[in-house]
Amino acid sequence: MATYDLKGKRALITGGASGIGLGAVQAFLRCGASVAVNDLADDRLTAVVDELASAGHAVVAAPGDVGNPEQAPAMVAQAIAALGGLDYLVNNAGTPGTARPIATDDFERQDEDFWQLLVNVNLVGPHRCTRAAAEALRATGGAIVNTTSIAAFRGGGSSAVYCATKAGLVSLTREWARALAPQVRVNAIAPGLVDSDWMCRFDGQDDAVRMGQPVPLGRTGTPTDYGEAILFLAAGAAYVTGQTLNVDGGLTT
Template sequence: MIRYDLTGKTALVTGGASGIGFATAKMLAGFGATVAVNFLADDPRGPEAVETLAATGARAIAAPGSVGEAGAAEAMVQKAVADLGRLDLLVNNAGTPGTRHRIAPPQLDLITEDLWSLLLEVNLLGVFRCAKAAAPALKAAGGAIVNTASIAGLGRAGSSLAYSATKAGVVSLTQNLARALAPEVRVNAIAPGAVDSSWMVEWTDEERQQSIDRALLKRRCQPEDLAEVILFLGFGAAMVTGQTVTVDGGLTL
């Protein structure tokens, strides 16, 4: 693993209470950064995550708020920046599948207007809202943004066709935010494959095993595998911007 000295650096991680978000916050804090952990205000895992980090001696603050709500997302970012004092990295990780069970592509009747609205608000507009609100602070710090896309946004079937479409939107938005915020801010994304983390979709044992069998590296990603790449894109990779890095153990191959 690449190691970083992030003393004096700061980061805001959306969806930071569990899974990839928490692993990223923990890794950032472990290398010395002060981390604002975003979570839904009614999610008990949020305060627990902040307490867990603080118990290790890490510098972590709570940043509750919904990225899927216009106004609330921007207010959350602005308060987090004020509390941190500066912002070097924004990790746009918050997202939702909007369903507990996979909706196969032919099941169009299950793709409702409500599902579309939820996924667009959280997975796509949430990324834009937070990036726009954080842009002044990131420009001042010469910072970076890392978005969480998905292999579902790169042509693979995801939890639903609506979910895949929003993640494809994140890939495109990443490229265009890189154009919009250059040269001061780099903007990249990761595209996770199958990840062992707390996620709303209840994959069957067969589907889970298939994701292992089809991967070249013969295992599913751990949240820490994604966190490592996020840190590289955030604090290394000085000439990389507008890119989406697939992290799937060779599943898409």
């Protein structure tokens, strides 16, 4: 694992109470940053923040729904106030829209309400957070990292609208990089298969493991794998902006 000296640095990570987001939270904390953990206001967020705080980390909860036009900017403002500024924003919160994965070609089940949900959370949500955080990030010369997906490039593995929203976030990454330069760098990771609770809903852990077999590195990615990639783009890639890094074990090679 790469190590950066992030003492005195402050990060807001959306969707940070589980999966890739929690992997990013742990990566930033490991390097000494103070972290505001955003997720929906529920017991899971409270438990995660309490556990990390009890381990001596500088961490605060920033509950709120990025899909809500009032909650998202208020959550960002709360996080900035609690941290005393902001150096890094990780737009990780997102939704597949279903409790279980559905096929891209099953588009006839994907009504307009389903489309609106995914667009609102996966695409407009990051816009809300980025817009609310832009001034604070300019002041510190900060960085933004978005979590998109290899589905943005190859489709499959989820609904058509999920793929479309993740492709849109790739485009926003490029546009924000231009708009916020030179003060703020903006990049993204495109995760491949993720060893997570949601992946296991295919039909259990065995199926999730089998999905990793075509991956050249022979396994699914872990939240730690993805969290470390996010950390690199935020803290270590000083001359990189507007780019999307595929983190997929070679799946798209």
